[in-house]
Amino acid sequence: MTGSADLILRNAAVHTLDEPGVVEAIAIRDGRVVKVGTNRSVTLLQGIDTEVLDCEERPVLPGFIDAHTHLRSTGRYLVHADLSGAENRDEIIERLDTIRAEHGGWRVGIGYDESTWSDGTLLTRDDLDAVSDAEPVAAFRVDMHTASLNSAALEQVGADLPPEYVEIEDGQPTGVIYEDALGVVRSAIGGEELTRTLLEVAQEHALSLGVTCIHDMVRGSSVPRAYRELELDRELQLRVRLNYWRNHLEAVRELGLRTNHGSDRLTVGAIKSFSDGSFGGRTAKVSEPYEDGNGDGTWVVQPETLHQLVDDVESAGYQVTIHAIGDVAIDETLTAIERASDPANARHRIEHVELATDGHIERIASAGIIASMQPNFHQWAQPGGLYESRLGERFKRTNRFRDLVDAGVRLAFGSDSMPMGPLYGIHCAVNAPNDCQRLTVDEAIEAYTIGGAYAGFDEDRLGRLGQGYVGDCVVLDRSPWDDPWHIEDIEVTHTIVGGELVYERE
Numbered sequence: 193m194t195g196s197a198d199l200i201l202r203n204a205a206v207h208t209l210d211e212p213g214v215v216e217a218i219a220i221r222d223g224r225v226v227k228v229g230t231n232r233s234v235t236l237l238q239g240i241d242t243e244v245l246d247c248e249e250r251p252v253l254p255g256f257i258d259a260h261t262h263l264r265s266t267g268r269y270l271v272h273a274d275l276s277g278a279e280n281r282d283e284i285i286e287r288l289d290t291i292r293a294e295h296g297g298w299r300v301g302i303g304y305d306e307s308t309w310s311d312g313t314l315l316t317r318d319d320l321d322a323v324s325d326a327e328p329v330a331a332f333r334v335d336m337h338t339a340s341l342n343s344a345a346l347e348q349v350g351a352d353l354p355p356e357y358v359e360i361e362d363g364q365p366t367g368v369i370y371e372d373a374l375g376v377v378r379s380a381i382g383g384e385e386l387t388r389t390l391l392e393v394a395q396e397h398a399l400s401l402g403v404t405c406i407h408d409m410v411r412g413s414s415v416p417r418a419y420r421e422l423e424l425d426r427e428l429q430l431r432v433r434l435n436y437w438r439n440h441l442e443a444v445r446e447l448g449l450r451t452n453h454g455s456d457r458l459t460v461g462a463i464k465s466f467s468d469g470s471f472g473g474r475t476a477k478v479s480e481p482y483e484d485g486n487g488d489g490t491w492v493v494q495p496e497t498l499h500q501l502v503d504d505v506e507s508a509g510y511q512v513t514i515h516a517i518g519d520v521a522i523d524e525t526l527t528a529i530e531r532a533s534d535p536a537n538a539r540h541r542i543e544h545v546e547l548a549t550d551g552h553i554e555r556i557a558s559a560g561i562i563a564s565m566q567p568n569f570h571q572w573a574q575p576g577g578l579y580e581s582r583l584g585e586r587f588k589r590t591n592r593f594r595d596l597v598d599a600g601v602r603l604a605f606g607s608d609s610m611p612m613g614p615l616y617g618i619h620c621a622v623n624a625p626n627d628c629q630r631l632t633v634d635e636a637i638e639a640y641t642i643g644g645a646y647a648g649f650d651e652d653r654l655g656r657l658g659q660g661y662v663g664d665c666v667v668l669d670r671s672p673w674d675d676p677w678h679i680e681d682i683e684v685t686h687t688i689v690g691g692e693l694v695y696e697r698e
């Protein structure tokens with residue numbers, strides 16, 4: 193029947209972000225919002241097949257858009273043993289002991305960080321043989337560029353590992369492997385099949401957090417392929433925009449793929465590149481040396497290469513997005529993007545933009561570049577935290593949300609999967625350690641909805657709940673406006689994508 197709605201949310205406080213104030217009810221038909229208004233007016237669209245959700249006065253917002261994710265990595269933390277925060281090797285062994293072997297008989301842990309341990313040395317085969325001498329065991333370091341294997345794992349994949357990435361001592365492998373050798377282990381653990389599982393598990397998690405759309409930073413073909421398989425099987429519930437790694441520019445161009453081409457669920461986004469590294473690794477390019485170490489960072493991609501890449505992406509007609517964290521990297525990235533013919537129209541983005549100067553903020557605003565930022569990074573920006581130890585007084589000038597918004601820059605918020613959680617991010621932006629950089633609740637929510645929609649050329653479809661927008665929304669158990677100091681404690685009770693209930697809190 194054409195007249196009646198598929199889903200009605202009533203008795204709600206719907207923040208449409210389209211009009212000021214709130215409305216009581218919303219009706220969705222064929223995936224789109226067809227009516228917002230009073231309970232009475234929306235009920236006129238109720239038919240016998242209409243599903244009705246009584247929201248018991250709870251707030252309803254547009255679904256969150258996480259504009260910078262690595263969904264497979266989110267899945268890894270959910271599926272494998274989480275080794276993050278382990279304080280020594282005994283704790284690692286304990287955690288790997290408690291999980292059951294899976295995925296072709298492997299035991300897998302992810303996210304260990306030996307830099308905080310008293311001896312500060314990587315895990316070896318001897319350490320991991322204590323977990324099992326029969327089952328293969330792999331522990332991935334937090335940076336995902338290093339891993340450690342036990343003897344059974346070395347026996348299974350040793351012959352396939354590229355020798356230049358295998359650490360040898362006294363003629364024997366220590367168990368530590370690097371870079372390309374990790375790919376061999378990943379295929380042994382489960383390869384493509386595992387990728388799909390990881391995306392499925394992470395998708396469920398994202399929906400439970402109220403995320404309805406992600407911009408996923410993909411490398412290699414297995415993640416895009418798994419997304420397309422999920423979509424073909426009608427199991428892709430999230431809306432996904434794929435930002436392809438720079439190595440894929442030629443392939444993307446050769447196949448005739450275009451930015452913004454795709455379906456209702458899955459679209460082609462930008463071409464992405466790094467410029468510098470991170471504060472944690474002291475590899476972000478900064479103008480003054482690090483406070484707790486030598487050097488001022490390293491280029492992951494040299495400026496000349498970066499400029500050439502931006503030119504190539506630009507002339508091929510794609511959106512471009514560049515990771516830039518330190519002030520020197522932001523400067524160089526701006527110079528590269530400013531040369532583009534119309535950066536605002538192409539909606540070019542800079543990822544992270546952590547240590548921007550006043551001058552940079554002005555340039556970002558006047559070129560119309562999108563600042564794709566991660567408010568959850570404030571977890572390291574507390575006094576006495578990681579950023580202060582790396583940057584000294586400069587830590588107070590990181591993540592300048594207030595200054596960027598005041599300058600008219602369009603912010604798109606995301607999590608970088610560290611970890612995923614829009615309400616936590618909104619909490620961090622509203623309660624920023626440096627109080628002159630705080631955003632209002634409205635501004636922070638807009639950056640996690642309207643901002644992401646704009647960065648994905650989706651502002652006519654996503655990010656708001658006015659009539660004609662897609663029916664992507666989230667019901668919260670409490671209002672973030674009532675108690676802005678505790679937004680991180682708010683829970684999602686329902687998530688809806690295209691008018692379909694995809695998550696309900698137990």
Ligand SMILES: [Zn+2]
Nearest residue numbers: 260262409608
């Ligand atoms: Zn990232």
